Amino acid sequence: MIQEAQLTIDLDCLAHNYNCLRSKLKEDTALIAVVKANAYGTSSVRIAQELAKLGTKHFAVAYTAEAVVLREATIKEDIMVFYPQIGQLDRIIEHQLEPVLYTVEIIKAFIVLLKQKNLKDYPVHIKCNTGLNRIGLSQEDLVFFLTKIDASSLNIKSIYSHLGASENLKPCPFTQHQINAFEVVKKTVKELCPTLPKFHLLNSSGVFNYPEHQLDAVRVGIALYGFANQTEWDLELQPIAKLSAPICQIHTLKKGENVGYNQGWKATKDSRIGIIPIGHADGIGRQYGNGVGKVQILGQTAPIIGNVCMDMLMIDLESIRCEVGTEVILFDKNTTAADFAATGNTISYELLTGLNSRIQRVYQ
Numbered sequence: 001m002i003q004e005a006q007l008t009i010d011l012d013c014l015a016h017n018y019n020c021l022r023s024k025l026k027e028d029t030a031l032i033a034v035v036k037a038n039a040y041g042t043s044s045v046r047i048a049q050e051l052a053k054l055g056t057k058h059f060a061v062a063y064t065a066e067a068v069v070l071r072e073a074t075i076k077e078d079i080m081v082f083y084p085q086i087g088q089l090d091r092i093i094e095h096q097l098e099p100v101l102y103t104v105e106i107i108k109a110f111i112v113l114l115k116q117k118n119l120k121d122y123p124v125h126i127k128c129n130t131g132l133n134r135i136g137l138s139q140e141d142l143v144f145f146l147t148k149i150d151a152s153s154l155n156i157k158s159i160y161s162h163l164g165a166s167e168n169l170k171p172c173p174f175t176q177h178q179i180n181a182f183e184v185v186k187k188t189v190k191e192l193c194p195t196l197p198k199f200h201l202l203n204s205s206g207v208f209n210y211p212e213h214q215l216d217a218v219r220v221g222i223a224l225y226g227f228a229n230q231t232e233w234d235l236e237l238q239p240i241a242k243l244s245a246p247i248c249q250i251h252t253l254k255k256g257e258n259v260g261y262n263q264g265w266k267a268t269k270d271s272r273i274g275i276i277p278i279g280h281a282d283g284i285g286r287q288y289g290n291g292v293g294k295v296q297i298l299g300q301t302a303p304i305i306g307n308v309c310m311d312m313l314m315i316d317l318e319s320i321r322c323e324v325g326t327e328v329i330l331f332d333k334n335t336t337a338a339d340f341a342a343t344g345n346t347i348s349y350e351l352l353t354g355l356n357s358r359i360q361r362v363y364q
C-alpha cells in the first residue's frame with residue numbers, strides 16, 4: 001500500500017523513449033540527453049545512470065551545480081552545462097565539465113582562466129542566438145569571436161542554437177527563419193574556423209517535427225520523459241512518471257459545511273470528502289484548486305475542491321467507493337502529466353520540474 005505521496009518512475013518507459021528517439025536519428029547523430037532540473041523532476045542521477053547503460057555518451061544540464069551532482073555520483077560521460085555563470089567557471093574546470101559559452105565576456109573569462117591554469121584543448125560549446133533572443137552570440141559576436149579572439153586553448157566541440165517554436169506544425173515561418181539563420185552561422189564557422197565543430201539545433205519536438213535538420217546531434221529532454229508537445233507525437237512515447245498519494249482521511253459533511261482555507265468550498269449537499277497528503281509545497285499549485293484539477297481513484301474521477309494547501313489537498317469523493325489508504329492518482333500513463341498540467345493552464349515541463357524533492361521517488 002502506498003504510504004505517502006510518491007513519484008513512480010518506470011525505467012522500461014525511459015528505455016522505450018530513448019529507443020524511439022534513437023530510431024529517428026541517423027547512426028552518427030549524437031543524442032545529448034538533457035537531465036537538467038533533476039531530470040525534469042524525476043532524479044538526475046538515477047536517470048543518467050540508466051541512460052548511460054542504454055548507450056548515452058553525452059549529458060546536458062542547465063547549471064554548474066547540477067553537473068557537480070552527477071560527477072559526484074560518478075557519472076563519467078561528457079556533461080555539457082548550458083548556462084554556466086562567470087563565477088562558476090573554476091568549478092567547471094575542477095569537475096571536468098563542458099561549458100557552453102554564450103557571450104563574448106564569458107568566452108574571454110574562460111580563456112583567461114585556462115591560461116592561468118596552463119590548460120589547452122579544453123572542450124567547450126558555443127551557443128548562437130538565431131531568434132529566440134534568450135541567450136547566445138549574435139552573428140556579429142560570432143564573427144568577432146572567430147576573427148579577433150585567440151581561441152587556441154579551446155577545443156570547440158560544437159556550435160548550436162535553440163528553436164523557439166519547434167512544436168508548431170509546419171510550415172512555421174518563425175522556425176524556418178531560425179533554420180535559415182543557423183545556416184548562416186554554419187557557413188560563417190566553416191569559413192572562419194580552422195577545425196570544424198559539430199552543429200546542432202533540435203530539442204525533443206524538433207526531432208519529431210524536423211528530423212531532416214538533425215545535423216550532428218540533438219538535445220533531447222522532455223521526450224525522454226514521455227512528451228513531445230503534440231498529441232500525435234506523444235502517442236509514440238510513454239510517460240515515465242506516475243504521481244500518486246493515498247487518501248489519509250475521509251470526512252462526511254453536512255450540506256452547508258465548508259472545506260479548507262478561506263472556506264474555499266461549500267457542500268451544496270451532504271458530502272464525502274477525501275484528504276490527500278500532497279500540496280502546493282510539493283508542486284501541485286493553487287491553480288489546481290476549486291474544481292480545476294481532477295484526480296483518478298479506482299478508475300473514477302474526483303475534483304480537487306477548495307484551496308490547495310501547502311501539504312494537502314481535498315477532493316470530493318461523491319459516491320466513489322474508497323477508504324483511507326486508497327491510492328489517488330494525479331497523473332500516470334493514461335491521464336498524463338500533460339493532461340493534468342493543461343487543466344492548470346501550464347505545461348508538462350513546469351508540472352514535472354516543480355515536483356518537490358520530499359515526494360519519494362520509487363523506481364520500477
Ligand SMILES: *Cc1c(COP(=O)(O)O)cnc(C)c1O
Pocket residue numbers: 034036082162202203204205219220221222223
Ligand atoms: C532544456 C533544453 C533542451 C531540451 O528541450 P526539450 O524540449 O525538453 O527536449 C535543449 N536545448 C536547450 C538549450 C535547453 O535549454
